[in-house]
Every structure is written in structure tokens, then in C-alpha cells.
Amino acid sequence: MAKKGPTPRKKKGPLFTFDVHETTELLPFLMDSIKSKSRNSIKSFLTRGQVVVNDEPVTKHSTVIKKGQTVKVLKTPAPSKVTFNGLKILHEDEDIIVVEKDSGLLSMASDKEKEQTAYKQLTEHVKREQLKNRVFIVHRLDRDTSGIMVYAKNEEAKLKLQDNWKDMVKERTYVALVEGYVKKPEGKIESWLKETKTFLMYSSQRKNDGKHAVTHYKKLKGNKYFSLMELELETGRKNQIRVHMQDIGHPIVGDKKYGATSNQIGRLGLHAKALVFEHPTSGKVLKFETKIPQAFQKALQK
Known part of the structure; x- marks a missing residue:
């Protein structure tokens, strides 16, 4: 019986997407999967941070990958992992992100503060999946008020929530x-x-x-x-x-x-x-x- 190799899937976004069918090391897996690229090119993908395993960036050649995981080679380096400060995600789907914000954290940028905001942190978070992704302000909490807020992940969801809030x-x-x-x-x-x-x-x-x-x-x-x-x-x-x-x-x-x-x-x-x-899309x-x-x-x- 012939050995079953990785199964490429067509998907908008990454250069390559592969399902892992058996435990192996990452570099040999990529070399076996991407016949059109040289060993040095594949090493460069890893070095530049363009390879993710189950959406986590991986650069080590000898990383062990297992059956059921997904390996992607991105067009550009994956953004570094976001560490949230004063913010916790309660729910996320294709259209919205629901968060709990700490007191002292701005909902969005002001004239005096542009870096440490909930909006900026969530923008960095969604760009990890794809660089063109964005978040949109639906409503706000005062800087010193803590609690639950909703952000939209596309303009349609934002407009529906704002217009029918x-x-x-x-x-x-x-x-x-x-x-x-x-x-x-x-x-x-x-x-x-x-x-x-x-x-x-x-x-x-x-x-x-x-x-x-x-x-x-x-x-x-x-x-x-x-x-x-x-x-x-x-x-x-x-x-x-x-x-x-x-x-x-x-x-x-x-x-x-x-x-x-x-x-x-x-x-x-x-x-x-x-x-x-x-929910602005499902109505749930x-x-x-x-x-x-x-x-x-x-x-x-x-």
C-alpha cells in the first residue's frame, strides 16, 4: 500500500496549506510537500517566520508535527503573538469580538494615547491571521470604566450593530x-x-x-x-x-x-x-x- 502523503488544500491567503497525516519533523515535511521550492528556499520560509503550525508561528527546523495538525506557509511573515494587557477575549467569530476591558485602558486612541488601547491590541490580534484584517469600533466605555465591550471584524457587522444598537x-x-x-x-x-x-x-x-x-x-x-x-x-x-x-x-x-x-x-x-x-449575522x-x-x-x- 502506497504511503499517504500530505494533502494540499486550495485556500485564499497562504502560499501553501497542508494537512499532516503522520508524525514527522517540520523541515523534511515541507521539503516533501513543496517540490517546486529548493531546500534553501524552504529554510528561508522558516527563518522569516512564514511557517505556522495550527496558526502558531514556528521557525525551528526540527519541530515535531503530528497527525491532525495543519501547516501553512504564508505570503508574508506571521505577526508576533499578541500579549493582551488589560484585556480578555470572551468570544470571537468571523464577525465580532467580545472583550472584557480593565479600568484604565482606553477603548480607542486619543490625542494623548495611541499605543496602549483595546483597539490597537485587537487590531494586532486579528492581523496575525491575515495582515489585511481589521477591527471596528461599535461602542465605547470610558477609560476608567471596566467591563464588556463589542468590536466588529468587518464593516457590515459594525454598521448593523451601530444602526440597530x-x-x-x-x-x-x-x-x-x-x-x-x-x-x-x-x-x-x-x-x-x-x-x-x-x-x-x-x-x-x-x-x-x-x-x-x-x-x-x-x-x-x-x-x-x-x-x-x-x-x-x-x-x-x-x-x-x-x-x-x-x-x-x-x-x-x-x-x-x-x-x-x-x-x-x-x-x-x-x-x-x-x-x-x-448577533449581527446569525441573529442568535x-x-x-x-x-x-x-x-x-x-x-x-x-
Whole structure:
């Protein structure tokens, strides 16, 4: 019975793609698989970082490859592996990436900060698969707010999510650590938000005097110093939760911009805890939920 060799597959992108059918070393495998190239050319592919095994770059000639793995020779060197800083991927498919962002990390570049952003890290991540890949901003979290965010991987997904955000998002829940003991266990805050020339948001109670904003809140627990609030957005206006917590006399811990007097936890006490939305392509309802930050919990134990 003739020995079964590697099976090349036609695929847009890589120069060559091969399935591995038996355990062997990488260099002999490539030489046996690519008859049209010389030994030196194949070594150059390895040296330049153009060879990936199961999408991981490999440069060592003697690397052992096993049955079931896939070897690709790329047109250009594979980008180096991305180490995420302040970011964790919760879900990824062909159209979207759902992440959990730490407090202190920008969603996208600003005038002062262009390097250390969630957008830049995710761009480097998707370019590892193919250099022309991109990510697109769908919505943002403030730099000091942690929690769940969605990025699109193509323009169609971005436009569908942005244009239909209100209808596609089924639930958007935050938790906030606020100053003082909130007496009312639950309630609704409604106002019209406006912005000053110095970019400070504030509430107007006059109907249609600004952008309509509605926040529903429920107190989860509290002590005489702090209260942990669960907040569900009916609308998603700029700094909405921060303004509304100030409006009821309980500003978010660490939020000096909106009335906080101290910062015992060393960060803004706001976290995007849960997000439920329709997938822009499949229509399937996706639900993501994260834990309440430990700093919030510790403040309530005092």
C-alpha cells in the first residue's frame, strides 16, 4: 500500500496549506510537500517566520508535527503573538469580538494615547491571521470604566450593530460602587442630558431639553460608607450613569468629575457587568456576564 502523503488544500491567503497525516519533523515535511521550492528556499520560509503550525508561528527546523495538525506557509511573515494587557477575549467569530476591558485602558486612541488601547491590541490580534484584517469600533466605555465591550471584524457587522444598537441590545447591565448608603432599594432616574463647553454632562428636568436618558437602579447591598448598585440602561447616553448617580446624591466612587469626594478603591467604581444582544449575522441572542470587581466587594466589607 502506497504511503499517504500530505494533502494540499486550495485556500485564499497562504502560499501553501497542508494537512499532516503522520508524525514527522517540520523541515523534511515541507521539503516533501513543496517540490517546486529548493531546500534553501524552504529554510528561508522558516527563518522569516512564514511557517505556522495550527496558526502558531514556528521557525525551528526540527519541530515535531503530528497527525491532525495543519501547516501553512504564508505570503508574508506571521505577526508576533499578541500579549493582551488589560484585556480578555470572551468570544470571537468571523464577525465580532467580545472583550472584557480593565479600568484604565482606553477603548480607542486619543490625542494623548495611541499605543496602549483595546483597539490597537485587537487590531494586532486579528492581523496575525491575515495582515489585511481589521477591527471596528461599535461602542465605547470610558477609560476608567471596566467591563464588556463589542468590536466588529468587518464593516457590515459594525454598521448593523451601530444602526440597530437600541433594538439589538436586549440587556445592558452595570454595577456601580457609590458613595453613601442609598435608602431607596430600587427606582428609575429620568432626565434630559446636556453638555457644557468644557464637556461636562449635566441633567435637565425640562422635557426635550437635551438627550432623553433613563436609568433603572437596584441596590444590591451597602454599608454606611458605600452602596453597590445594579444599573440597567434604557438609553445609552454619554456619562449617563455617572450623572444620574450624582443626581440622586450618591456619586460613583472615584468620580471627582461628577461629585465624588474620595477614591478608596483606586479606580472609578463603574463596571459593565452584562450584555445581551443579537448577533449581527446569525441573529442568535448572545449573553455575556462578568464578575463584580473585587475592589467593589472589599469596600463593602469595611
